[in-house]
Every structure is written in structure tokens, then in C-alpha cells.
Amino acid sequence: MTWHESNLGAVRAYEPLRRLWARQSVRWRATRFAPLSALALAWLILLLISALLDSLLSSPDAISMDLRARLRPPLLFGGNWAHILGTDDLGQDILARLLLSVRTSLLVALVGSGLGALLGTTLGFIAAHFRGWIEESVQMLVDLQAAMPFTIIALALLAFFGNSFGLFLVIMGIYGWERYARLARSLALSALGQGYTLAVRSYGAGFLRLYGRHVLPNVAGPLIVNMILNFSEVILLESALSFLGLGVQPPLSSLGTMVGYGRTYVTTAWWIAVIPGVVIVLTVLSLSILGDRMQDRLNPANRSCR
Amino acid sequence: MTGDPPNRLLLAAEQVTRIYRVGARALPFTSPPHVSAVQNVTLMLHAGERLGIVGESGSGKSTLGRLLMGFDQPTHGRVLYCGRDIREFSRTERFGFHRAVQMVFQDTHGALNPRLRIFDQVIEPLDVHRLGTRQQRRNRVHDLLSKVGLPAAIAERYPAELSGGQRQRVVIARALALAPKILICDEPTSAADVSVQAQIVNLLDDLAQSERLTLVLVSHSLAVVRHLCTRVAVMHSGCIVEEAPAEVLFHEPLHPYTRALLGASPALARRRRRSTPVQSCTAISSPSGIGCAYASACPDVAELCRSAAPNLIELVPAHHVACHKVTTGRRSEKRIEEDHAGIGA
Known part of the structure; x- marks a missing residue:
């Protein structure tokens, strides 16, 4: 051999x-599935479940004040099992408040980014479809919006019209629309150059059918990625406005309100501000990681087989 | 749909010009640079006819097809369908126009929506026009697929799962769904390999007969046009330079550009012709904008060609040509003939 x-x-x-x-x-x-995105996804699912099951997990009296148990530290920092994440200056359980706040914040972010996506995408498609002066004016609005810092606009609107939860939601919805509009317009323009959209137009299909059935499914990828990234930005904006006291008002509470409220105690009872802050950071980070990952996956250049 | 008498004028372009802006203006209040993709084209399409529009890339043939479909509006002139300007159509008239005139797109340009099953794409025109019941539409889709030679099982597939030839057949099936009178085919075969090309050409040939279609074929392939068409228009720089019945055009081309084009097309088992290379002229209008667009490449250019654009003139019945050389030559022949006749009398 x-x-x-x-x-x-x-x-x-x-x-x-x-x-x-x-x-x-x-x-x-x-x-x-990269371990990092698995962790990110797990965190978001946990957050979502706790926000949905909030009413089951904590009874209304969980946020009742207990003045005898004020400023208790969290479990591992000298606290006890009665208040795992400690209590605030009124003796309210931080965990219970956190769950409530997460629900508010997620609701605001969800409605906000949904509204923004709807508004921006529709305007972008309209601009791409009608061209001419309609496109010009949409573009002008987009540029105008992009040139102004949104936090200032939001502050001005809230200060001028007074604070209401509805107005707050609308403002969150307007946030980021210009990016959807830009993206949707350019995506639609490239789709309109494809034969299938011409064919659909050639048998006289209407605007809704053309864009809802043909254009949108083919360009949804980048829009979804933008939505995920926008979602985390809306959470941040909401937190910032609430921190400044112009966002969600008591008795409702959001993550931003909690941070703002805990600010005064940050030297004596750091957990009141830090714990919701950590939740914000983790959530935004998770969303960004997932958004990036979606972007990679949806990019045809990175797609090996489908 | 079968009620049309043959030779009825269906679709006509009347002195159609389409100018595109290319780029921004150099200075404010100056006119921005522009291209006339189609220039003063008049074209008639009669029922039962098969018209071929040939020309090199950039000659404006596809733009002309799009103008005829109403996808694009002419800058000057108008497109008439059954004697009515298609821009002045009411909503219902427009729907009727969409039913009567359909287009076959080139498959390589993404003619099928990658996200929809074949069935959903072929049935969609029927849905839009609300023709028949759900069951009738379903049956119609299967009829159409078998008409273009595809198995019914293909209806459940996505475009990516089909071969190029199959996809082109699906595109044809979709265009036929509304039983159109006129089918405008924009380069239906240019992306396919030769055997598929032949299949598609034969399919179009059969369908045009069985469905009594009036065909417009926009193509750069002279072989395809020769095989399918009864009448051919040759385009160059946005103008029709020659238009004649197919037989006549391929045997007795008059315009120097047509002759160059025919000489440049490869052919087997034919005597080698004297072939002058076709000088490509894109449709960018000459700085002066006067004179014949082919003058710079024409082998027998004359002084007149550079100063005045030739008109499309019907020299022999049904044979139009736009060339000073040819027309003046013919005129002088005619004059000589007349003189002879005069002398004889």
C-alpha cells in the first residue's frame, strides 16, 4: 500500500x-444567532412581557406609599426581599413603579414610532408618485424638519399648548418622520423604475394597490430597520422630556419621570434614579443591536441564500 | 374585441416630441441641457398590423413605446387612441384604454414582483378590472398559463423559482389577461438566449394570430422584427428615418442608416455584404439643432444635409423615408421620367 x-x-x-x-x-x-443579539432579544421580550403582565405582577397597592419603609436600598445593597429594588422617598416599591413606567414608555415609543412610520412613509410615497411641486414641497418640509432640533420643537409645542398625554403622543409620532419620508421616497423611486410597477400601472391599478401591495413589501426591509432604530430614539426623547418635567405627568410615570424624580436623591439614594436609567440604557442598546442585525440580514449583499 | 374591422386606425402618434431635461441649468434663467428622446414622430397603427420599431440603443424607440402606452407624456404633439387624445380620457375611458393596450416588459428589468406568487400576479389585472367571478378569474389564469405554454403548477411559485424563459412567458400571460387589442412589446427577447428567444418569438407569433392582436414590437434585433412584423419603422436619434412594409424594407432599404444597420447585423449563409460600421449617434441634440442627425456619419452626405433636417416623405406608396439624398435623387429621376413622357407625348 x-x-x-x-x-x-x-x-x-x-x-x-x-x-x-x-x-x-x-x-x-x-x-x-450572535449571543449579543440573543441577549438583546431576551431583554426586550422580558420587558414586553413584564409590561403586558404588569397588572398581574403588581397589585395597585404595590405602589402605595409606605412611609415606614422610605429609601430602602435594593436587595444586594442591604435591602430585603420585601422591596427587591428598594423604595423611594415615599416608600413606594421601585420594582412596581418600574413596571408601570416601562409600560408607559413602551406604549409611547410604540405609538410614536408607528405614527412616524405611517406619516413619513405615506408622504415619501406621495412625493415619489406625484413628483413635481408635490415632491418639492415634501422635500422642503423634510429639510425644514431635519434642520431644526426636535427637542426644542417638542419643548416649544408642549409649553405653548400645555401638556396632555395625547399631544405628547402626537409629538412623539412626528419625531423622525422626515427620515421615513426620505427613505420611503428614494426606495419608491427605485421601485418605480422596475418593470413590475410599470406593469401594475399599465392595467390601471390605483395608488393603494400599487404602493400597498407591490412597492411596500419590496422595500419594507430598510423601513423596518429605520423603525427599530427610531423606536429607541423615541424612548430616549420621551425620557429626556419627562426628565425635564414636560413629558409624562403624574400620576402616570415613565422611565424618564423616574430618573428625573430620583435626581434629587442621587447622592443619598442612588437607586431611585440609576435603576430606571439602567433600564433605559439596556433597552436602547438592545434595540440598536437588533436594528443593526436586521440591517445586516436584510442587506442582499450579506444574504447567502434565501 | 373581434369587432374591429381590419385596417381600422387604432393608435396614432401625431408629431410627438419628448424632451427630457438632463442635469441642472448652468446659470439661472438659462435653459437647462436637454435631450429630445423622440422628435416629431408621426406613426399610425392599424388593427391587425404588426409594427416593428427598430434602432440602436438611445434612438428613442423605448421612449416611443412608453409614450404610446401613456406612461410618459409627450412634450409636444399627442397620442390618439381611436381618434381621442389619451391625455383627455375620463376615468372610465382610461380604464378601457388600459384594457385595450397592454405592454410586455423585458424580464430583466424586474417585470415580475419578486414577493408575489405567479398566480397573484396574473390574476391581478382581472381583479383590478373586476372581470368575472372569483372562480372565473381563477380559471382564466390557468387558461392564460397554458396559452403561453406553462404548466398550471407554476402558478403557486415565486418568480425567483422560474427560469428566464418561463418568467418572460408569465409576463406575456399577464399582459394578455385583459384580452387586449394591442400588445406593445418592449425588447421581449433581448435578455434571453437564442433558443429561448426563438420560443418567445414563436409564442408571440402564435398568440398574435390566435388572439387577433395588433402588435408593436420595440426591438434592436432585426432578425426578430423581420420574423414577426409586417411593417417596420427605423428610428435614429429620436426620429423615424424610414418606414416601410417589412419585406420592402429588408430588401430595398433606402435610407443610408437603414442600409448600414442591415449591413451590420450578422447573418449566416449570406453573401458578405459591404458593411459600413454604424456610427453611433446618441440622441443629444446637435448644438445647432439643425440639419440631419445622421449627417456626421452618413457616407453620402451633401451640403443640404447639414443645413436642413429632412422630412419623412412617402416616396413609393407605404414607403416613407427621411433623407435628402434619396428624395432628391428620386425626384430628379421622376422629373426625368416626366420629361421623357413629355417628349414622348
């Missing part, structure tokens, strides 16, 4: 293994 043959035997014995490995690695690559 020559060296070659003996080697061949080894290769033959190895072959099924190699194939298995190849197949496994392909499968692994196809379904690979």
Missing part, C-alpha cells in the same frame, strides 16, 4: 464526517 492509498483511506473515512461538518456549518451559519 502506497502512501497515497493509505492516505486515501483516511480521507474516505473522514469524508462523511467532513460532509456532516459542512452541512452543520452551513446550517449553523444560516441560523447563527
Whole structure:
């Protein structure tokens, strides 16, 4: 037996293994889920579940004041099991308030980014469809919006019209519309150059059918990514405005309100401000990680097989 | 749909010009640079006819197709369908126009929506026009697919799962869904390989007969046009330079550009012709904008060609040509003939 043959035997014995490995690695690559995005997803799911099950997890009296148990530190910092995350200056359980606040913040962010996506995408499609002066004016609005810091606009609106939860939601909804509009316009323009949209127009389909059924499903990827990234920005904006006292008003509470409220105690009872702050950071970070990952996955250049 | 008598004028372009702006203006209040993709084109399409529009890339043939479909509005002139300007159509008239005139797109330009099953794409025109019941539409889709030679199972697939030839057939099936009178085919075969090209050409040939279609074929392939068309218009720099019945045009081309084009097309088992390379002239209007657009590349250019644009003139019945050389030559021949006749009398 020559060296070659003996080697061949080894290769033959190895072959099924190699194939298995190849197949496994392909499968692994196809379904690979980076641990970081798994963690991010787990965190968001946890947040969502706790926001949804809020009413089950904590009874209304959980946020009742207990003046005998004021400023209790969290469990690992000298606290006890009665108040895992400690209490605030009125003796309210931080965990219970956190759950309520998460619900408000998520609701605001969800409605806000949903409204923004709807408004921006519609305007972008309209601009791409009608061209001419309509497009020009949409573009002008977009540029105007992009040139002004949104926090200032929001502050001005809230200060002028007075604070109401409805107005606050609308402001959150307007936030970021110009990016959707820009994106949707350019995506629609490229889709309108494709044969299928011409064909759809050639048999006289209307605006809704053309854009709802043909254009939108084909350009949804980048819009979804933008929505995820916008979602985290809305949470941040909401927190910022609430921190300044112009956002969500008591008795409602949001993550931003909690941070703002805890600010005065930050030297003596740091957990009141830090815990909701950590939740904000983790949530925004998770959303950004997932958004980036979606962007990579939806990019046709990175897509090996579909 | 079968009620039309043959030779009825269906679609006409009347002195149509389409000017596109290219880029921004150099200075305020100056006119921005522009291109006339189609220039003063008059074209008639009669029922039962198969018209081929040929020309090199950038000659404006596709733009002309789009103008005929109403996708694009002419800058000057008008497009008439059954004697009515298509821009002045009411909503219902426009719907009727959409039913009567359909377009076959080139598959490579994404003619099918990648996110929808074939069935949903072929049935959509019927849905939009609310033709028949749900069941009738369903049956119609299967009829159409079998008409273009596709198995019914393909209806459940997505475009990415089909071959290029199959996709082109689906595009044709979708265009036929509304039983149009006129089918405008924009380069239906240019992306396919030769065997698929032949299949598609034969399919269009059969369908045009069985469905009594009036065909407009926009193509740069002279072979395809020769095989399918009864009449051919040759475009150059946005103008029609010659228009004649297919047989006549391929045997007795008059315009020097047509001759160059025919000489440049490869052919087997034909005597090698004297072939002058076709000088490409894109549609950018000459600085002066006067004179014949082909003058700079024409082998027999004369002084007149550079100073005045030739008009499309019907030299022989049904044979139009836009060339000073040819028309003056013919005129002088005619004059000589007349002189002879005069002498004889």
C-alpha cells in the first residue's frame, strides 16, 4: 500500500464526517444567532412581557406609599426581599413603579414610532408618485424638519399648548418622520423604475394597490430597520422630556419621570434614579443591536441564500 | 374585441416630441441641457398590423413605446387612441384604454414582483378590472398559463423559482389577461438566449394570430422584427428615418442608416455584404439643432444635409423615408421620367 492509498483511506473515512461538518456549518451559519443579539432579544421580550403582565405582577397597592419603609436600598445593597429594588422617598416599591413606567414608555415609543412610520412613509410615497411641486414641497418640509432640533420643537409645542398625554403622543409620532419620508421616497423611486410597477400601472391599478401591495413589501426591509432604530430614539426623547418635567405627568410615570424624580436623591439614594436609567440604557442598546442585525440580514449583499 | 374591422386606425402618434431635461441649468434663467428622446414622430397603427420599431440603443424607440402606452407624456404633439387624445380620457375611458393596450416588459428589468406568487400576479389585472367571478378569474389564469405554454403548477411559485424563459412567458400571460387589442412589446427577447428567444418569438407569433392582436414590437434585433412584423419603422436619434412594409424594407432599404444597420447585423449563409460600421449617434441634440442627425456619419452626405433636417416623405406608396439624398435623387429621376413622357407625348 502506497502512501497515497493509505492516505486515501483516511480521507474516505473522514469524508462523511467532513460532509456532516459542512452541512452543520452551513446550517449553523444560516441560523447563527450572535449571543449579543440573543441577549438583546431576551431583554426586550422580558420587558414586553413584564409590561403586558404588569397588572398581574403588581397589585395597585404595590405602589402605595409606605412611609415606614422610605429609601430602602435594593436587595444586594442591604435591602430585603420585601422591596427587591428598594423604595423611594415615599416608600413606594421601585420594582412596581418600574413596571408601570416601562409600560408607559413602551406604549409611547410604540405609538410614536408607528405614527412616524405611517406619516413619513405615506408622504415619501406621495412625493415619489406625484413628483413635481408635490415632491418639492415634501422635500422642503423634510429639510425644514431635519434642520431644526426636535427637542426644542417638542419643548416649544408642549409649553405653548400645555401638556396632555395625547399631544405628547402626537409629538412623539412626528419625531423622525422626515427620515421615513426620505427613505420611503428614494426606495419608491427605485421601485418605480422596475418593470413590475410599470406593469401594475399599465392595467390601471390605483395608488393603494400599487404602493400597498407591490412597492411596500419590496422595500419594507430598510423601513423596518429605520423603525427599530427610531423606536429607541423615541424612548430616549420621551425620557429626556419627562426628565425635564414636560413629558409624562403624574400620576402616570415613565422611565424618564423616574430618573428625573430620583435626581434629587442621587447622592443619598442612588437607586431611585440609576435603576430606571439602567433600564433605559439596556433597552436602547438592545434595540440598536437588533436594528443593526436586521440591517445586516436584510442587506442582499450579506444574504447567502434565501 | 373581434369587432374591429381590419385596417381600422387604432393608435396614432401625431408629431410627438419628448424632451427630457438632463442635469441642472448652468446659470439661472438659462435653459437647462436637454435631450429630445423622440422628435416629431408621426406613426399610425392599424388593427391587425404588426409594427416593428427598430434602432440602436438611445434612438428613442423605448421612449416611443412608453409614450404610446401613456406612461410618459409627450412634450409636444399627442397620442390618439381611436381618434381621442389619451391625455383627455375620463376615468372610465382610461380604464378601457388600459384594457385595450397592454405592454410586455423585458424580464430583466424586474417585470415580475419578486414577493408575489405567479398566480397573484396574473390574476391581478382581472381583479383590478373586476372581470368575472372569483372562480372565473381563477380559471382564466390557468387558461392564460397554458396559452403561453406553462404548466398550471407554476402558478403557486415565486418568480425567483422560474427560469428566464418561463418568467418572460408569465409576463406575456399577464399582459394578455385583459384580452387586449394591442400588445406593445418592449425588447421581449433581448435578455434571453437564442433558443429561448426563438420560443418567445414563436409564442408571440402564435398568440398574435390566435388572439387577433395588433402588435408593436420595440426591438434592436432585426432578425426578430423581420420574423414577426409586417411593417417596420427605423428610428435614429429620436426620429423615424424610414418606414416601410417589412419585406420592402429588408430588401430595398433606402435610407443610408437603414442600409448600414442591415449591413451590420450578422447573418449566416449570406453573401458578405459591404458593411459600413454604424456610427453611433446618441440622441443629444446637435448644438445647432439643425440639419440631419445622421449627417456626421452618413457616407453620402451633401451640403443640404447639414443645413436642413429632412422630412419623412412617402416616396413609393407605404414607403416613407427621411433623407435628402434619396428624395432628391428620386425626384430628379421622376422629373426625368416626366420629361421623357413629355417628349414622348
